[in-house]
Amino acid sequence: MNDQVRYYEPYVSPLDPCPPRRVKSYITPPQLFIPFQPPNLPQFHPYEALMHGTLWPALYSPYGPQKVRQEEEGDD
Template identity: 55%
Template sequence: MNIPHEQQAAFTRMKAYQPFHSRFDPCRPIGLKFYSTPPNLYMGFQPPNLQQFSPRVALRKGTLWPALYDPYRNPYEGKGGR
């Protein structure tokens, strides 16, 4: 990864990397690419007695447990786009 250490220090579910770009590539460099890691990767097992959403809220959020809820946040939103 070519990301400075300062940007990697904080824990976040949104990760970033910079794809390799050769000087012989005909296209311009992409810059940073982002991806989201799901919360279940950081939970080794499902602990007993986890807090639960109400059935109506769980259907809206897509999961019964708040610990496993991860709303998508677009990292490119508000940056002006291409």
């Protein structure tokens, strides 16, 4: 499980016309937890750094899979 992903349960109104999402999630970026650059922080090799978009593994945050909305799936 990714420790950068947080979950919460929003308020669901009894008058809400749409079916609610009971659990929502959001991603916290890793730079929130590193207040300054510590010395001797491990680094990716240059090619790996280009593939990950950062030189330091501690600051790497992968993108989750994109979800396609149901309306877009049915449209042709």
